[in-house]
Each structure stands twice: as structure tokens, then as C-alpha cells.
Amino acid sequence: MRKTLYIIGLSVAVFSCTSQRNAKKRQYIPKTPSVQPKTTAKTTDEKPKPKVSTEHGVDFFTTNIADATKNDNTASYGSIVSAKPVGYKVVKDYFPAIAQNFRQRYLILHYTALPDDKSITVLTQQAVSAHYLVNNTGDNEIYQLVDENKRAYHAGISAWRTDKNLNDTSIGIEIVNTGYITDASGKRVFAPFDEAQIKKVAALVKDIATRYQIPATNILAHSDIAPTRKQDPGPLFPWKRLYDEYQIGMWYDDAAKQNYYDLAVSTDFPSKYNDSTFIFNVQTQLQKFGYALDLSGKWDDATKKTIEAFQYHFRPQNYDGIMDPETYAILQALVLKYPLK
Numbered sequence: 001m002r003k004t005l006y007i008i009g010l011s012v013a014v015f016s017c018t019s020q021r022n023a024k025k026r027q028y029i030p031k032t033p034s035v036q037p038k039t040t041a042k043t044t045d046e047k048p049k050p051k052v053s054t055e056h057g058v059d060f061f062t063t064n065i066a067d068a069t070k071n072d073n074t075a076s077y078g079s080i081v082s083a084k085p086v087g088y089k090v091v092k093d094y095f096p097a098i099a100q101n102f103r104q105r106y107l108i109l110h111y112t113a114l115p116d117d118k119s120i121t122v123l124t125q126q127a128v129s130a131h132y133l134v135n136n137t138g139d140n141e142i143y144q145l146v147d148e149n150k151r152a153y154h155a156g157i158s159a160w161r162t163d164k165n166l167n168d169t170s171i172g173i174e175i176v177n178t179g180y181i182t183d184a185s186g187k188r189v190f191a192p193f194d195e196a197q198i199k200k201v202a203a204l205v206k207d208i209a210t211r212y213q214i215p216a217t218n219i220l221a222h223s224d225i226a227p228t229r230k231q232d233p234g235p236l237f238p239w240k241r242l243y244d245e246y247q248i249g250m251w252y253d254d255a256a257k258q259n260y261y262d263l264a265v266s267t268d269f270p271s272k273y274n275d276s277t278f279i280f281n282v283q284t285q286l287q288k289f290g291y292a293l294d295l296s297g298k299w300d301d302a303t304k305k306t307i308e309a310f311q312y313h314f315r316p317q318n319y320d321g322i323m324d325p326e327t328y329a330i331l332q333a334l335v336l337k338y339p340l341k
């Protein structure tokens, strides 16, 4: 497998060099466009043209082309792709629009539920894919399988807050991990992640989230956006550590959690547990936080699975799908800290 990867890598390198050479040949000196006559005297409010550089056959803006104060997530540096209509020249140096942002608004983390070699085969040869694959081979490589500007097929039917079909707007990261087995009592027992993998994931997420200015509320588990279908990356994925050490994703404040916990236990939590009003309130909080859930007023299967998904992410010590006082306190602390804007 390593040999095959090396050969693929070599051919990519050769291709890149060829592309770069061709790109240099095609360079041209931009002229002043006739549609907008310019005065020779420079005014102080004239904006500089955005600079474009070509690296490995791909053009990049090297300065901020838009007004970040008028966009929610326009970053300053990214690849740009232009049409090459036969007989015409597309000019991109003159009129970049302020009204633009990135399509990449979410980061979704997965585990492959397969070992290394099978993960690569499935994610490259079958009807599922991800932008990145974090291997388990102990080296410093991270495989990119899909260009960041293209859709990968990793999320499936999915929703978070006001958004649906998150394949359209997300970058997917698959982590090689064998997933879970079910023990005799029916409990899911998950496989741990290697320390080296966690460091790779953290560095990769940090890089992508920074470039696209992806907010903490949009860095999520597959199980968050498809809680009735998915468990990955599961309760052993260290979300708190990523938050503490790398400032990645969401986590609650302890003081707020403690206040909600005290409130929950002082109001005789168990006695109202099966009241439809209480269940409705729990479902409303889950929905407010981001999960797609019907407000049935019943502990139905979808609600239990959604609570379990929430526990995988935010209360991984016990993921039994039961809304106990601690889980409820954490949920309310998160809703308080990350309100829907």
C-alpha cells in the first residue's frame, strides 16, 4: 500500500510541475479595461488591485479581496479558479466584489470504522468520500482525497441549526478508527484513538477553521448532524482537550453548568421526568442548541438517540441516552454560551 501511495504521490508531483510551467507561459500583463476609463492622477481612496500569484498551476489571491466587516467569513487568502473561454480572456484583477464569502462553513469529524488500508479503498473507490483522511500509520502524513472547493460525500442526510444537507457546505475529515463493538449487555464499546492521530486532527482542524473562519458552533461530530443514524467519532474522541489545548469547537463553562445542575437537583428532577411538559422543554433545548428534533413531548427513539449523540460529544463518561441532571445542566450551559444568532 505504501508503495502504491508513493507512486501516486510521485505522479501528482510531476503533474504539478507541468501545470506550473504551463501556467507561467500563459501569464499576461493586465491592461486597463476600456469600460472604466481611469484618470492618470491617483486619488487617495483608489483601492489597490488584488495581487494574484500562481502556485502549482492554481491562482491565489494574496491580499484580502473583500471587506471582512461586511462578510461573515471572508478570509484573506485562498485559491481562485477562473473560466478559460476559447478566444477570450477572463480578467480577475479589477472588479472583485465585496459581497462574497466561502462555501465552506462546517467541519465534520468522522471515524472510518475500518482499518487503514480498507479506509483508503472505501473512501476513494466507493460512493463515499471525505476531503481528508487521518491515517493511523504513525507518520506525519494526512491524505487529501477531495479538493476543498468540491463536495465530498461524507455527511448524508444531515442538519444543524438552520442548515440542512451539510455535504454542500462542509469539509469532511475521516479518522481511521475501528469504531465500536456491542458487549453482552448491549452497550457500545468504542476503540480509542492514537495520540498521534489526535495531534494530526487538531492541527488540520485548526488550519481549515482559521482559513475559512469556521465558527466553533460549526465544528461538529457526524453524530451531531445525523444523531438518529450515526455515532462517530464517538465518546472517545477528545472534544474537551481540543477545546482546552487548541481552542477548537465548543465546550461549556463549569460555573454555568454547576448553576443549572444545582437548579435541576433542587427541583426534584426524577418526579417530573416523564411529564410531557418536561420532555418538551428538553427537546426544545436540544433543538435550540442545534439538533434537528421533533418536539413530540415523548421519550421517543429519536430523542433518546439525540441525547446519546449529545453525550458522546459533551458528557462522554456516560452515554446511556438518558437525560440526567448533569446532561441537562451541560445542555443548558451550552445553549446559554452559544445562542442561535
Ligand SMILES: [Zn+2]
Pocket (backbone or CB within 6 Å): 109, 110, 111, 154, 222, 230, 232
Ligand atoms: Zn461519519
